[in-house]
Amino acid sequence: MSSSPALPSRSTWPAWLLLVLAAVAGLGWWWSAGRPVNLPDAPSTRIACVSYAPYRLSGETPFDPHAFISPARIDEDLRALSQRFDCVRTYSQGQGLSAVPAIAQRYGMKVLMGIWLDRDARANAREIAQGIANARAHPQALRGVIVGNEVLLRGELSPKALTADIRQVRAAIPASVPVSYADVWENWLRYPHMAAAVDYLTIHILPYWEDAPVSPEHAVRHVARVYAQMQRAFPGKRVMIGETGWPSEGRPRRAAVPSVVNEARYLREFLAYAATVKMPYNVIEAFDQPWKRTQEGTVGGYWGIFDAQAKPKFPMRGPVTEVPRWWLGWLA
Template structure:
C-alpha cells in the first residue's frame, strides 16, 4: 500500500486530471468555432487554378476506363469561370481532352497538361492526344505542360523528357509555348531542362517542403524561392505552376493544415502576386478524395472548393474553422449522461464525488470521441474504413466507461482493490504500439488518431494514480509499455521537436505506460526486499 501522504497527493492529481480534461475538450471545440479575423484578399478572382474533375468518391484518374462526361466538365467550368481566368489540367485521358473546347465557351484559357510516366505506350497515347487537342483548340490554350514532376518521381530521364518536349513543340502551333513542371529543387538539380522549354514552371508548396514552413512565413518563403530561381535562370520567364495550402490532415512540424490556414495563405499569396509581374497557378479548384489513398488525409484537401463544389472560405472577412463547433459540446453532454448511466450498474458506492467523476470523465470522453468522428469524416474513404474506425472508437469508449466506473468508486472513498482489466489494457497497449510502429517507420502520410487513444490511455493514467497493482504486470505489457514510449519519441525527433501533436502523442503513450512501469519497479523492489 502507498503511504497516506502519497495517497492524498495521487487523489488530488487524479481530480486535477478529471477537471482539466473536460475543460480542454470544451475549449478546443469552442476555439475552432470562433471567427478568426484575417487580412482580405485583393480580389475574389484568381489568375489560374488546377482543375481535376475527380471530386466525388469512387472517381479516380487511376481507373483508365473511367471517362468524365463533357456535361460534368461543362458544369464545373461554368462555375469556375466566375472566379478564374484559366485552369490547369494534368492529362489527356479520362475525358480531360475536352477541357479546352469547353473552357472556350466561358472565355477561359487552359494550361494543358500531358501526363508522362515510365510507361512508353501510355506516354505515346498522351502525347498524340495532346498534340491533337492543341491543334484543334489553339486559341484556348495558354501553354502546354509536357510532364508533371516526372523527374521528381524518377520515372523518366532528362534526355527522354527532352525528346517528348521537342516532339510536342514540333507538332503544335508556334504561338503556344511549351514547358515542363516540377518542384523547384528538381529544376536546380536539372538546370539543363531550362534550355528545352519556353518558360520554367516551378512548384512551391511550403507545406510539403523538406523543411515545412508555417503559414505565417509561407508567402515569404515563396518570395525567397522565386527570387532565387530568377538568379539561377536569368532572362528566362518563370511561372509558379503550383502553390497552395491544405485544409485538413496531419501537422508537419509547425505547418498546420486547416481551413483558417488555407484562407490565410491564399489571401497572403494573392496580395503578393498582385504586386509583382508573375504568372501563377493555385492548386487546386476542388478537393480530390482519391488523393487520400496516396498522400494520406491531407492529399484530399487542397481545394478552394470542397468535393461538393462549395467554397470552403470567403476571400474577405473572418474565417471560421468549424461553424458547428457546438456539436462537440453536445457530444460531451451525451458522454456525461452515458457514463452516469453506466456507473449506475451494480453500483457499490455512494456519494457526490463518484457522480462528479463520472460526469467529468463522460464529458471529456464525449468531446474526444467527437474529435475522432470529425477526423474520420476527413480520413475515411469507404465503408471498410468507417467500419474499422467506428469499431475501434466504440471499443475505446467502452474501456473508458468501464474504467471510469472503477475510478468513481475510488474517488467516492470506497476502495476498489480489484486488479485493472488486464486484457483491456493489453488490447489498448497492443493497438497503440502497432500504430506507434507505423508512425515511426512510415508515418509521413499518417494522421495521429488522438481522439481514439486519449480515451483509454488517460483513463488508465487516472486509474493508475488511484490504485496500487497487487501483481506484477505481464512481461508482454511491460515490453509494450517500454517500446511504445521509445517508438513515440521517433515522430518528435522527426518533426524536430516542433510538432505539438507529436509531443501530445508521446504524452498519450506515457499516460498508459507510466502506471505499468511504476508497478514493474515497485514489485521489483518488493521482491528484492523479500529476498533480503
C-alpha cells in the same frame, strides 16, 4: 422525518471533477474552432489559375483505367469555376479531360493544358498525340501546354527522354502556344539544361512539403525567396509558379500545420504577393481530392479551395472560421 439527499462520497469526487473538466475542455476546443479569425483580405476574389482535377466524388481516381468524366460533368465544374478563376490547369488528356479546352472556351476561360508522362512509352505516345491534336484544334483556349508533371521527381523518365517529348510537342503545335514542363523548383536547379527545351519554366513551390517544412506565417516569404532565386538562376527565362497552396486538414509537418484558417491565410497572402510582382501563377487546387489520401495520407486529400462537394471552404475576404456552426459538433 425525511432524510437529506445523499451527497456524492469523497471517493466519487475525482470522477465528477474529471467529467466537469473534460466538458469544459471540450467546450473550449469547439469554441476556439468556431471563433472567427481576422485575416488580411485577398486583393481580389478572382484567382488567375487553378489546378482542375474532377476526381472529387467517392471512389473516383485517375488510376482507374476505366474512369471517364463526362463532358456534362466537366461543363458543370467549369461553369462554376469560371465565376472565381480565369484559367484552369489540367494534367492529362485521358479519361475525358481532353474536352476541357473546348468547354473552357464557352466560359471565357483559358487552359494550362497538361500532357501526362510516366514510364509507359505507349501511354505517353497516346497522350502526346492527343495533346497535339487538342492544341491544334483549340489554340485560342490555351495559355500553355505543360508536357509532363514531376516525371523527373518520380524518376520515371530521363531528362534526355523528357526533352525529346517536349521538343516533339513544341514542333507540332502552333508557335503562339507556349510549351513548358512542371516540376518542383529544386529539380530545375538539378537539371538546368532542361530550360533550353521549354518556352518558360513551370515550378512548384509547396511550403508544407519542403524538406524543411515552412510555417504558414513564413510561407509566402519562402515562396518569394525561391521565386527570386529561380529568376536569378535562369535570367531571361519566364518563370511561372505552377503549383502552390496549403492543406486544410492532415498531419502537421513540424511548424507546417494544416487547417482551414492556415489555407485561407496562405492563399490570401500569396495572392497579395503575386499581385505585387505581377508573376504568372497557378494555385493547387480547385476541389479536394479524396483519392490522394491513399498516396499522401490524409493531408493529400485536402488542398482544394472547394471541398469534395464543391462548396467553398472559406471566403477570400473577412474573418475565417475553422469549424463553421461549431455548436453542432458540441451538441453531437
